[in-house]
Amino acid sequence: MNLQHVFRIALLLPLFGFFFTANAQSTSRNYPFSWKETTDKWYQSKAFAYKFDTDGLTEKGGSSTRASHGPVCTNDCKESTAPDVCTATLVSEKLKDVELPGFSLPRGYSGVEYVTFDIQKNGKVGNYQVVKQAVLCKPCIQKAVNLVAELGEWFPADKEGNYAKSTVVVPVYFKR
Helix, strand or coil, rough: CHHHHHHHHHHHHHHHHHHHHHHCCCCCCCCCCEEEEECCCCHHCCCCEEEEEEEEEEEEECCCCCCEEECCCCCCHHHHHCCCHHHHHHHHHCCCCCCCCCCCCCCCCCCCEEEEEEEECCCCCEEEEEEEECCCCHHHHHHHHHHHHCCCCCCCCCCEEEEEEEEEEEEEECCC
16 A cells, blocks of 8 residues: 555545545424414414313223323323423423524524424324414424423323313423
8 A cells, every 4th residue: 555545545534434424413403384374363372282182092991980181291291290381391391591502693683483293192293393483483483392391201182081182382481
């Protein structure tokens, strides 16, 4: 092997190292979403909110001694005595004062994104939508969807002892 081949290999190594390091650091995933154009104020709730879709309830099996509750985020909240309160608290703590490093918010931007999604009777989460607003902040929108999608495991709503599909709206507040 001559000296010229050694120099070529030596030049390629840092380039490969940079490529693999850059790919290893980009672990965040951009979750897909669609727009929701609506004037319904329910979709612009100030806090975590949900509503039942009572079509086709699925029986849990056995009798329910617990009161009905909405969808529950994390197993800890599921086991708590007040799952709705636990979920609302957890969601609001994780989704307030979100920072976008090195980015200033657009003029006239409200500082909040409203992300909605469905939780099926089997606990599957999907159909992420963002309520379209007058002033858009594209990095804010994608960050909000990613944060909501990464909240973790969800458990279906419980409506009178039956699992029920539900729609959830979560506001994500950005630092100004």
